[in-house]
Amino acid sequence: MSSSRKRSDSWVSLADLAAEIPDGASLAVPKDPSGVAMAATRELLARGVRNLHLITVPTGGLQAEVLIGAGAVSTLETSAVTMGEFGPAPRFVQGVREAAFKLLDATCPAVYAALQAGEKGIPFIPLRGLVETDLIERRPDWKVIDNPFNPGEPVALLKAITPDIALFHAPLADRFGNVFISREREVMMMAHASRRTLVTVEAMTDENLLEDQARAGATLPAIYVDRIALAPRGAWPLGMPDHYGQDEDELSRYMGMARTREGFEAYLAQWLGKAQRQAA
Numbered sequence: 001m002s003s004s005r006k007r008s009d010s011w012v013s014l015a016d017l018a019a020e021i022p023d024g025a026s027l028a029v030p031k032d033p034s035g036v037a038m039a040a041t042r043e044l045l046a047r048g049v050r051n052l053h054l055i056t057v058p059t060g061g062l063q064a065e066v067l068i069g070a071g072a073v074s075t076l077e078t079s080a081v082t083m084g085e086f087g088p089a090p091r092f093v094q095g096v097r098e099a100a101f102k103l104l105d106a107t108c109p110a111v112y113a114a115l116q117a118g119e120k121g122i123p124f125i126p127l128r129g130l131v132e133t134d135l136i137e138r139r140p141d142w143k144v145i146d147n148p149f150n151p152g153e154p155v156a157l158l159k160a161i162t163p164d165i166a167l168f169h170a171p172l173a174d175r176f177g178n179v180f181i182s183r184e185r186e187v188m189m190m191a192h193a194s195r196r197t198l199v200t201v202e203a204m205t206d207e208n209l210l211e212d213q214a215r216a217g218a219t220l221p222a223i224y225v226d227r228i229a230l231a232p233r234g235a236w237p238l239g240m241p242d243h244y245g246q247d248e249d250e251l252s253r254y255m256g257m258a259r260t261r262e263g264f265e266a267y268l269a270q271w272l273g274k275a276q277r278q279a280a
Helices: 014-019 038-047 062-069 091-098 109-118 185-193 248-257 261-279
Strands: 026-028 052-057 073-078 100-105 123-127 141-146 154-159 165-174 194-204 227-230
Touching: 014 038, 014 062, 014 194, 026 185, 038 062, 038 165, 038 261, 052 062, 052 141, 052 185, 062 073, 062 091, 073 091, 073 109, 091 261, 109 123, 109 154, 109 185, 141 194, 227 248, 248 261
Parallel strands: 026 052, 026 165, 052 073, 073 100, 165 194, 194 227
Antiparallel strands: 123 154, 141 154
């Protein structure tokens, strides 16, 4: 193979990619429509990952649900966890009731703003809209000060979010480690703000994506990507925009089983067992 076609060292197996997420890591993951690495999540759960500080950008769905239900999350930073049209997320709701994890409640603008601070390498960022909400009382890590340019006007300061790891699923990566993210710009912000970035992808190409005029502007350069794993349909049972929709039947089945602890554990055992059979 010529040097121009040499495969980047960032390419690894799915199991090896998941192994890069240690217990206790702060882990940023995107909302359901933005490319969720569900295949990698199954690998994490099969390993028995614990004590994650999970940061949803800005909301969570099935991925947060199964991690919470499996006892893998010790801190959850989020603006919402929901199963959308299927209703409230049962394991999240039960976890809140039982104080099974520390909840850092936020808003969508707050999560994005704090990530932008991490992306820019600044320690904090101001956000005015939070000042008159009760979130300020529940987030002692947020501070309220006077606007130095308009004394008497309060403004909230949010500590930058700088995750240990960003994890997401994308449509395509090239052999050189560049990742095409399409229109999902928030995953690029996650990668910029995080110390390391792990990506699963639907497909790999020999073409250098940064040399493609049509796709270069929506490509995350390899300098921001630490590991990539090939995982066709790696967002299932969630969807991958422009590739496949979410599996409505599977999500409905999850909701039917996960309303009880016993039902959730049965679903999880089936889900992990299916993954192991596919890998065999």
